[in-house]
Structure formats: structure tokens, C-alpha cells
Amino acid sequence: MASENTTIQLTIENHIATIRLNNPERHNALASSDMEQFREALAAIKKNADVRVLILTGAGNKTFCAGAALDQLSAGDMEAYDFPTLTDALAQLSIPKICAFNGSVYGGGVELGLCCDFRIGIPGMRMFVPPARIGICYHLSGIKRYLSLLGAANTKRILVASEEFNTEGLQLMGYLTHLCDVEALEATVRELAERIAGYAPMAVQAMQRIIDQHESGELSEEEANHWVKSCWQSEDLQEGLKAMQEKRAPSFKGN
Incomplete structure (x- = not known):
């Protein structure tokens, strides 16, 4: 584009x-x-x-x-x-x-x-x-x-x-x-x-939101914990761990 x-x-x-x-x-x-x-x-x-x-x-x-x-x-x-x-x-x-x-x-x-x-x-x-x-x-x-x-x-x-x-x-x-x-x-x-x-987009954007909202005084602890939990349950985390074990670059999809 x-x-x-x-x-x-x-x-x-x-x-x-x-x-x-x-x-x-x-x-x-x-x-x-x-x-x-x-x-x-x-x-x-x-x-x-x-x-x-x-x-x-x-x-x-x-x-x-x-x-x-x-x-x-x-x-x-x-x-x-x-x-x-x-x-x-x-x-x-x-x-x-x-x-x-x-x-x-x-x-x-x-x-x-x-x-x-x-x-x-x-x-x-x-x-x-x-x-x-x-x-x-x-x-x-x-x-x-x-x-x-x-x-x-x-x-x-x-x-x-x-x-x-x-x-x-x-x-x-x-x-x-x-x-x-x-x-x-x-x-x-x-x-x-x-x-x-090239990093896991879910994790990057979750941390970005948490940092930005903390700085602006608008951080919701409940929402932040939801983002953290979502990353732990993501396919991207599975891919990241698998890639590390296989000693290759991960292919993240953002889910």
C-alpha cells in the first residue's frame, strides 16, 4: 500500500x-x-x-x-x-x-x-x-x-x-x-x-498499552491482567517457545 x-x-x-x-x-x-x-x-x-x-x-x-x-x-x-x-x-x-x-x-x-x-x-x-x-x-x-x-x-x-x-x-x-x-x-x-x-505482536502491543496507560494515569489493573493472560494463552507464545527449542526464527501471527 x-x-x-x-x-x-x-x-x-x-x-x-x-x-x-x-x-x-x-x-x-x-x-x-x-x-x-x-x-x-x-x-x-x-x-x-x-x-x-x-x-x-x-x-x-x-x-x-x-x-x-x-x-x-x-x-x-x-x-x-x-x-x-x-x-x-x-x-x-x-x-x-x-x-x-x-x-x-x-x-x-x-x-x-x-x-x-x-x-x-x-x-x-x-x-x-x-x-x-x-x-x-x-x-x-x-x-x-x-x-x-x-x-x-x-x-x-x-x-x-x-x-x-x-x-x-x-x-x-x-x-x-x-x-x-x-x-x-x-x-x-x-x-x-x-x-x-519480528517480535510477537500481541506481547509487544500489550506491553505498549500497559506502559502508555500507566504514564497517562489511565491504567486499569483488570485490563492489564487480561492482556497478560491473553499472551500466556496465545498461539504466538507456543510458536516462540517451539522456535527457541528448535533454534530457529519464530513466525508470529498475532494470535
């Missing part, structure tokens, strides 16, 4: 979905129409039981994403700012998500990274978030996401002080989970995605 010639490109192959932001001339900033395409791509992934991992990246070699296209906003028109529905939809996907930074990241693009589970950066990338500089209070779900993953002190540096960070600073605060050379980015991302896609 593939969508081409759009600013939001979706491909699905070998259990791996890739969303590429394809507007490098505008630093992959997202207009309202782009956000709608993005949400449609996420909905298609959610409905596709064959997808086990998502890679999110950008076109070009300068910027991953500059967030929402601010030139489309006007004072008082909060309804036009539909970025929170996009980031919430991305964060709520129950499959592992890898953000591959092909360049620097700004504004809402930083939160797109926070919605992912793994963030792979490159030397020379930079980051800052500008709402305080122009009079926007960042949306609540986004602030919660910053606080959960980076803590209050770093969140204030990013949002309130609108500081600019280099690669080293992004590593120190824990924003980047991995760092690799530019030339190795695609291979590094692909290796991680293929490795996770």
Missing part, C-alpha cells in the same frame, strides 16, 4: 507503516489540509491489523517538521488550530512508533516526536518551540506530554523560555533515545523497525 504525490505519504510493507511528511520547501510544516491527511493515514494504520510498527519521518535534509503552519492562523480563531487532535491520535496508536529525525525540529514537530516511542536523531539537528514568542499558550494534552516525558524543568525551558537546543542538549534531557550519523539514519531506523516487527 502506498500514497504518493501528497504532502503526507503513507507506505505499508512487511508489517511496517511509514508516514513521510513531504513538503521540504516549507520545512514540512502542516497546514490544516495536511493534518487531515495525516489523521486519515493514522486511521488507515489503526484499521490495518497487519501493521506492527510505524516510522514517522520527513522529506529533505534540513527539517523533520516545523509543526503547524502558523501563517494560516489568526488571533481568536482557536478552532482552526486542530493540531491537538492529530497528536492525540498519533500517541494513541497501540503499535510502537519510531520518529526518524532527518533534520531539525520546531514547534509542534517536537510534540510529534514525543508521541513516538523511539526518537532517532542526527548530529547538527536543533530544536525550539515558539508559542511563547508569538502569544500562543500551548494546548493542555501537549503540555502533559512534555511533562510526562521530559519533566517540569525541561518543559519550562522549552515552552516558557523558548530555548533552542542542539543535539547534545536533546540527548541530555532524554528527548532523543538514539543518535546516529546522517548516512546511517535510514538503516538504523529500518533495523529497529524490522526487529520489533
Whole structure:
């Protein structure tokens, strides 16, 4: 499956979905129409039981994403700012998500990274978030996401002080989970995605849900125990144990 010639490109192959932001001339900033395409791509992934991992990246070699296209906003028109529905939809996907930074990241693009589970950066990338500089209070779900993953002190540096960070600073605060050379980015991302896609999908997604819901304060112990029990009763576990005994790679089906 593939969508081409759009600013939001979706491909699905070998259990791996890739969303590429394809507007490098505008630093992959997202207009309202782009956000709608993005949400449609996420909905298609959610409905596709064959997808086990998502890679999110950008076109070009300068910027991953500059967030929402601010030139489309006007004072008082909060309804036009539909970025929170996009980031919430991305964060709520129950499959592992890898953000591959092909360049620097700004504004809402930083939160797109926070919605992912793994963030792979490159030397020379930079980051800052500008709402305080122009009079926007960042949306609540986004602030919660910053606080959960980076803590209050770093969140204030990013949002309130609108500081600019280099690669080293992004590593120190824990924003980047991995760092690799530019030339190795695609291979590094692909290796991680293929490795996770080869694991038992029921177990991966169960642990993903438990971790995410614990972080958001929405974890139900009863539901978590149900997921754990389902994995213990799964055909995938039988296959995994059999493959280990036979010293071969397992072939998981997700049941």
C-alpha cells in the first residue's frame, strides 16, 4: 500500500507503516489540509491489523517538521488550530512508533516526536518551540506530554523560555533515545523497525498499552491482567517457545 504525490505519504510493507511528511520547501510544516491527511493515514494504520510498527519521518535534509503552519492562523480563531487532535491520535496508536529525525525540529514537530516511542536523531539537528514568542499558550494534552516525558524543568525551558537546543542538549534531557550519523539514519531506523516487527505482536502491543496507560494515569489493573493472560494463552507464545527449542526464527501471527 502506498500514497504518493501528497504532502503526507503513507507506505505499508512487511508489517511496517511509514508516514513521510513531504513538503521540504516549507520545512514540512502542516497546514490544516495536511493534518487531515495525516489523521486519515493514522486511521488507515489503526484499521490495518497487519501493521506492527510505524516510522514517522520527513522529506529533505534540513527539517523533520516545523509543526503547524502558523501563517494560516489568526488571533481568536482557536478552532482552526486542530493540531491537538492529530497528536492525540498519533500517541494513541497501540503499535510502537519510531520518529526518524532527518533534520531539525520546531514547534509542534517536537510534540510529534514525543508521541513516538523511539526518537532517532542526527548530529547538527536543533530544536525550539515558539508559542511563547508569538502569544500562543500551548494546548493542555501537549503540555502533559512534555511533562510526562521530559519533566517540569525541561518543559519550562522549552515552552516558557523558548530555548533552542542542539543535539547534545536533546540527548541530555532524554528527548532523543538514539543518535546516529546522517548516512546511517535510514538503516538504523529500518533495523529497529524490522526487529520489533519480528517480535510477537500481541506481547509487544500489550506491553505498549500497559506502559502508555500507566504514564497517562489511565491504567486499569483488570485490563492489564487480561492482556497478560491473553499472551500466556496465545498461539504466538507456543510458536516462540517451539522456535527457541528448535533454534530457529519464530513466525508470529498475532494470535
